[in-house]
Amino acid sequence: MNRIALKMLMGDRLKYFGLIAGIAFATMLIVQQSSILVGFAKQTGSFIRDTAQADLWVMDPQVRFSQDAVPVRDTTVQLARGVPGVEWAVPLYQGFLRGKMPDGTRFTMIMVGLDDATLMGAPPVIVEGTLADLRRDKAVFIQADKPEKKLMMKQGGGRPLALGDRFSANDHDAVVTGTYRARESFFWEPVFYTTYTRALQYAPPERNSLAFVLVKVKPGNDLHAVKSAIERKTGLAVRTNEEFVKITADYILNTTGIIVNFGLAVALGVLIGSLVAGQTFYNFTLDNLRHYGALKAMGVSDRQLMGMLLLQAATVALLGYSIGVGLGSGMGWIVASQGLAFSMPWHVPALTLLAILSVCAVAAWLSLSRVFRLDPAVVFK
């Protein structure tokens, strides 16, 4: 009976392709919007992941996300270094500064100051220059990715800030001595790297300037035990990379309304999928009700009918889903190649499959209840 069920399904080409197109569109919408949301969520943690040499981040408990530096006392570094199990602990400055390019174009930057001695916390890939160039006078590293978008000089013909350029950081001279490559970030402001001491010179004077202390745990020591020990000793919050990534993502996604916006788009996908797939499948069943009646009269059991309808629903669901995921991935690939947020971990297609199967199961169930109620005597009417 399975072949008959499939032939019934594919016999009405218009409805068949309509069903698949509807499910494919809904799948694409769900996959694409979910993947963009995941992409954004991932990008919120880019700075933390780029600073992956450390195991732990020591910070003020009020810090809500990675760019929300709440200064702590400078002595925190020494306190952390004194905790058993700590291999090293280094200071990290981070703050928003105003800048001015050689042509007078003003901009806002995130200045990151690395420990002068070790340069721990440096970006993962140096493109121009070497990390040691950061120790040169007034040296600053800028991001090599898309400077024409973030670091464009608007006057005099316009060109992006480049290696060798001098610019002003909070009215202090700075020189670009190197460029680096980093992950795409959710935050728009360009991130500049310099040494910790020089960053404090650039930054406006404050009682405390230390944003974070990066801590490396000695091999063989329990990460969480060391974390707790530092918390007890400093009275500050200590977070692992993953914890810090999570609270950053949670804060940004919850406070910016991104989840609501993309959640609505995903819900829209499910709704459209439900309406299109449900309505079309139900209509398909209604159109074939006479044939189902004939089958019932000829001795097809309700169980066999259920199998036929579920097979039909599963077939259009899987075909539509496959096409939708393919289209969503293709569009995502184009979006991602433009540097926009798009990330499709296996959970996205898996959960989408679950959603689409649920939608089709509901459609099949509605149709089934109609077929079960069908009086086989209808064939004589």
Next chain:
Amino acid sequence: MTMHNATIDTGLPAIVCRNLAKTYGEDETTVHALRGIDLAIRPSELMMLVGPSGCGKTTLISIIAGILDKSGGDCQVFGEDLSAMDPGQRTAWRRDHAGFVFQSFNLMPALTATENVAIPLLIRGTPHREALERAADMLNRVGLADRRHARPRQLSGGQQQRVAIGRALVHEPRLVVCDEPTSALDHETGYQVMEVLRSVATAGDRTLVVVTHDERIFEFADSIARMDDGRITGVTPGFTNGAPARKPQ
């Protein structure tokens, strides 16, 4: 009680209805579709049920075929009371013992003639290949060997009804129920369809009950039961006089 039967003196009847009643609705809206039907149909008989629209013909064959429940009386089909079975058992009984020919053919438009004929075998779990082979053989018997791969829309009305006859017979049912099998066909085609039905269906002890308005096909009947207002008003021998005149040599 008068038992209407054209050939009641020859062995046990295949179908016996006694005081069979069927009502629809309740109280003021009650409709009496059957008002005490007494009828016996013997094995291998082709009985035609005739009468005006709404007289209960279709209700009667629906009860005989185990599609509809009776409201009163008794109806034994091959010695079994179908109304005593649960719905699943009745469905299985129809699958194994009944064949249907519908007024509007009810062929699956997406299936070929062979596949349509094979449906009753597939329902019974016959392997696909074997079912198609037997269906092709049946199409040969109803004269459609060269139209095996045609879909219903590619067939004439008469050819579609012959496919439906093949579908009703392919699993060798003991009972074949036909609802107005020629009403959608012109006279010549209807006649040809009845010739096929008469020649192929009345084999062994198979019993045929044919509901019809079409007096032109009465000559194919072994007996004719006339109905009016939910009652059998009389049963007369058909033109075949118990020996099918149109059965091919």
